[in-house]
Amino acid sequence: MKNLFLLAILLLPLAAIGQTVTIRGRVLDERSQPLPGANVFLRGTYDGANTDSSGTFRFTTSGNDTATLVVTFVGYEPFARKITLPATADIIVTLREEANMLNTVVITAGSFEASDEKRMTMLKAIDIVTTAGAGADITAAVNLMPGAQRVGEQEGIFVRGGSAQEAKVVIDGLIVQNPFFSSLPDVQQRGRFQPFMFKGTAFSTGGYSAQYGQALSGLLLLNTTDKASNNGLSVSLNLASTGLTYDQANEKSSLSATAYYGNLKPLFTLVKQRVTWTRTPEYAGTSLTYRLKTGKTGLLKLYGMYTDSQVGMIFRDPSAARPGNELGNSELQQRNRNLFLTGTYADSWDSGRWLLNAGASYSHDTDQIFAGAGQDFGRFSERIQARAVLTRLLANNSSLLFGNEVSTVNLGNRVNGTPYSISDHYGAVFFESESYLGRKLALRSGFRAEYTSIIGRFNIAPRLSVAYKTGPYSQVSAAYGQFYQTPDYRYLFRNTDLTFEHASHLILNFQHINNQRTFRIEGFHKNYDQLVREFTGVNGSVGPFDANPYRFPWGATNNGGNGYAQGFDVFWRDQKTIKGFDYWVTYSYVDTKRLFQQYAVAAQPTFVSNHNLSLITKRNFEKIQTNVSMTYAFTSGRPYYNPNRLGPGGSETPGQFMADRTPAVHNLSLMASHVMNIKKNFVILYATVDNLLNTPNVFAYRYTPNGKTRYSVGPQSYRSFFVGGMIMLNKKP
Numbered sequence: 216m217k218n219l220f221l222l223a224i225l226l227l228p229l230a231a232i233g234q235t236v237t238i239r240g241r242v243l244d245e246r247s248q249p250l251p252g253a254n255v256f257l258r259g260t261y262d263g264a265n266t267d268s269s270g271t272f273r274f275t276t277s278g279n280d281t282a283t284l285v286v287t288f289v290g291y292e293p294f295a296r297k298i299t300l301p302a303t304a305d306i307i308v309t310l311r312e313e314a315n316m317l318n319t320v321v322i323t324a325g326s327f328e329a330s331d332e333k334r335m336t337m338l339k340a341i342d343i344v345t346t347a348g349a350g351a352d353i354t355a356a357v358n359l360m361p362g363a364q365r366v367g368e369q370e371g372i373f374v375r376g377g378s379a380q381e382a383k384v385v386i387d388g389l390i391v392q393n394p395f396f397s398s399l400p401d402v403q404q405r406g407r408f409q410p411f412m413f414k415g416t417a418f419s420t421g422g423y424s425a426q427y428g429q430a431l432s433g434l435l436l437l438n439t440t441d442k443a444s445n446n447g448l449s450v451s452l453n454l455a456s457t458g459l460t461y462d463q464a465n466e467k468s469s470l471s472a473t474a475y476y477g478n479l480k481p482l483f484t485l486v487k488q489r490v491t492w493t494r495t496p497e498y499a500g501t502s503l504t505y506r507l508k509t510g511k512t513g514l515l516k517l518y519g520m521y522t523d524s525q526v527g528m529i530f531r532d533p534s535a536a537r538p539g540n541e542l543g544n545s546e547l548q549q550r551n552r553n554l555f556l557t558g559t560y561a562d563s564w565d566s567g568r569w570l571l572n573a574g575a576s577y578s579h580d581t582d583q584i585f586a587g588a589g590q591d592f593g594r595f596s597e598r599i600q601a602r603a604v605l606t607r608l609l610a611n612n613s614s615l616l617f618g619n620e621v622s623t624v625n626l627g628n629r630v631n632g633t634p635y636s637i638s639d640h641y642g643a644v645f646f647e648s649e650s651y652l653g654r655k656l657a658l659r660s661g662f663r664a665e666y667t668s669i670i671g672r673f674n675i676a677p678r679l680s681v682a683y684k685t686g687p688y689s690q691v692s693a694a695y696g697q698f699y700q701t702p703d704y705r706y707l708f709r710n711t712d713l714t715f716e717h718a719s720h721l722i723l724n725f726q727h728i729n730n731q732r733t734f735r736i737e738g739f740h741k742n743y744d745q746l747v748r749e750f751t752g753v754n755g756s757v758g759p760f761d762a763n764p765y766r767f768p769w770g771a772t773n774n775g776g777n778g779y780a781q782g783f784d785v786f787w788r789d790q791k792t793i794k795g796f797d798y799w800v801t802y803s804y805v806d807t808k809r810l811f812q813q814y815a816v817a818a819q820p821t822f823v824s825n826h827n828l829s830l831i832t833k834r835n836f837e838k839i840q841t842n843v844s845m846t847y848a849f850t851s852g853r854p855y856y857n858p859n860r861l862g863p864g865g866s867e868t869p870g871q872f873m874a875d876r877t878p879a880v881h882n883l884s885l886m887a888s889h890v891m892n893i894k895k896n897f898v899i900l901y902a903t904v905d906n907l908l909n910t911p912n913v914f915a916y917r918y919t920p921n922g923k924t925r926y927s928v929g930p931q932s933y934r935s936f937f938v939g940g941m942i943m944l945n946k947k948p
Contacts, residue, residue: 238298239273240306242266242286245654250288250310258283258295276300286310311654340410346831348846348884348905350937353416354384354395354406357435359829361737361784361801362420365850366822367880367914368928370395370404374420375739376780376807376823377432380703381718384435385427386413387516387559392578392598392624396498396522397551400530400765401928402490407522407553412504414440420784421720421739422694425645425661425678426604426618431700431718431743439559441514442506443469451475453939454482456498471504486935493546494527513562518555525550531926533763535587536919542926543919550583570606575599591632597625616647616661626704630767635708639669639701647678655684665715667701672714674699688729694722702747702774710772717745731791733799738783746776746811757815760872762856762917770813778809778817798832818873819854821915826851840890847883852876855915858922877916883907897943902936909934 242253249270256263257276264274276282284306286294291310298306342356343349349356354372358365364373371379384394386408396404417436427434443462451458456477463470480495500522507515527548535543559574577599584592600622607615620643627636647661659680666673676699682692699715706713719742726735751770752758758770788799804826810817819825828849835842854873861871888901906912915928 235275235277236301237273237275238262238284238300238302238306239271240308241270242272242288242308242310243270244291244310247309250291253286253288253310255284255286255308258285284308339416340413343410343416345833345842345844345886345888346846347844347886347903348848348882350405350903350905351410352405353408353410353413353437354435357416357418359801359831359846359848360418361735361786361803362433363418364803364824364827365848365880366853367403367912367930368401369822370398370406372433372435373822374433375741375782375803376805376809376820377741378820378822381430381432381700382434383427383430384437386437386557386576387439387574388426388572388602388604388620389557389559389574389576389600390429390598390622391555392596393553393555393580396524397549397553397580397582399526399528399549400532400547402528402931407520407555408437412439413437420737421741422678422680422696422722424659425647425663425676425696426616428643428645428663428665428676428698429641429700431698431716432741439504439516439518441516443471443504447944449941449943451939451941454485454937455479455939466508468505468507470506472502474501475499482937486932488932489929490931491529492527493529494525494548496524496526498522498524509560509562512564512567513560515558515560517558519557520553520555522553523551531917532587532765533917533920534766536921541919541924545587547584547586552579552581554579568608570608571603572606573601573603575601591629594628595626599623611651613650614648616649617645619644628705628708637669637704637707637711639667639704639707641665641667641701657682665699667715669707669711670701670713670715671711674715685725686727689725689727692722692724692726694720694724696720705768706747706749706772709769713747713772714745714774716743716747716774718743731789733786733788735786736783739781741780743776743778743780743809743811745774746778746809747772747774748776748811749813751813757813760813760815760856760858762858768812776809776811776814778807778811780805780807780809782806795835795837796833797835798830800831801827801829803827814872816869816872821854821856821873824851824853842888844886845884848880849882850880852879853915855917857916858918875916877913880912880914881908881910882912883910893942898940899942900938900940902938904934904936906930906934 242250242255244250251266251268251270253266254263255266255272262274262276264272266272281297281299284296284298286308288310294308294310343353344351346356346359349359357363357372362375366373369379372382373379374382384391395406398404419434419436421433423434443464446462446464449460456475458473458475460471460473476499478495478497483492483495500520502520505517509515527546529544529546532543532545535545555578557574557576559572562571563569579597581595582593584594586592600620602618602620604616604618609615622641624639624641627634643663643665645661645663647659649657649659651657661678663676663678664674676697678696680692680694682690684690698718698720702713702716721740722737724735724737726733749768749770749772750757755771782803782805785802786799790797805823806825807823808817808819830847833842833844853876855875855877856873857875860874882905884903884905885907886901886903888899891898911929911933913927913929916925917928918925
């Protein structure tokens, strides 16, 4: 017995060491709802369990000291707390939703994010190149989105009743001076940049951030990729051009180089043209991108692009109408050279709490243009700009942002041999804060202050956005802001006493995103004032309206114009219902009038249509590695000037001025692409047909100076097709 008692005493410490204790409790969300499947464990041990359907957990461990209890669950912030063992009571853990997940409110009014997966991408690079009717052009694809419209006879982005001058293209925070190939009379031009250059696309239809300015209506924000996606050589060939691309990447740096040559003669031989070309469009270009990781967090990106193009055509110039040439047919010869250089640097420190984004760019564009009887209409533009933004990240996903930018713009234009030139120095500072007041309410507020030397004016523009989460997958957002823009430089060539043009935006948005389906509706009201008006009559009167779109503004000008635009947009996208099938529908309605330019009375501008509808469908056939896309686009008729509707004495009267409408535009487009391997080389073949039904669309009507003859303006060709391919040498899909 004594030996047994001694043995028991010796074993007591071991019994104490091997004693087990039970840890139990529940895991809940902020609404006290259970979270089944949460992972609960003690840090540094294998002891733990998952919660059941009621959020309850229970497991055993050994010890009578302290330990760290950890709880994790997808979509929620990790939880950690020190506890004392043995725990004598149930442990209640409350998890907070992660601020960057889809189920957290985000600011969306006035913008379509297409870069952040957690905010539901709307338009990726692959969306752009596989959308029928877009022609792999970023801006053409954007014009199919809600809030924008297609204007077939000129390039640009037209947002909610705004002109092409009221929307800017921004790359890595820097304004692009010439985002489109050089304009031609009544010919729509493509954007200069390829979709796969960019990791994200955000299209703002108004109410945008205080970080940006000089755009009364909207912005297209493009962010370049941080590294090359391939290694090796790619060759492309189609009916219009051929090109080479070389990519090389390692862990610290990457290099991408592209060279291409294009001549549209083979395409125009097969596709009947409605334009008389005296010199078939011909172009060549090259680009170079270099990226370097300067440390653990620093990234330097350098990009350069140069293009050279030539073209000759016969166009209709109403001012050149003469007996025997009533339509004013004139010849135009143009050569364009464009250079664009940009460099950006991004870094962070203090565990990512401070972020720096800085950049600079230089662009130079020249057009040698001779029209009519050798008249010189040459023009050039040059922009030098720099920008720096510093962001401080705070708790609960809040942030403070400070920044400034400066630029110098030099412009010149010859009109009938008379040279005009101006130089403008521009500076801006901006501040913005973003706060998350819980997981249901987000607030963004800021201001922007600008100064421009050409008019010697200063402005301060406040911005405010708020969003509230109405359900697990839905929210409402609102935005308000003041926006200023320097007048069109054509007016400033003759009058530098003008002031900023101004617009105020009010936007209300609702969206619901769940299970790869998105519904969004947004209403807006935009008020214009201080718009430039031109007076060509006697003693400063309005004078007769001149509908010639190529005219140089020579009359007296002031900022007495005003106007409004209001309406709503609807967007629906479904990527789930049918496997491999993706479709979206957009509809935009705008009601607008403005008194500006030569208008004697307020009227709907010629570049605005009231109704715009797009239906985009895509079907991916995985077994045969083929993607098919079809797009139907509808645009209601646009106003045009009819000189035969003048009132008594030849005056413009309300209700008659711009009262006529063109026919509605219908366009059905088809695209197919096929992926295959040829001797282990990755090959893509594609074919597109635009205006499949050969609809004789009309974009505008114009009249000869005597008002007796009307002629239509339409596309270069009613129905067109395009085929081509690309091979990535020694690459596998």
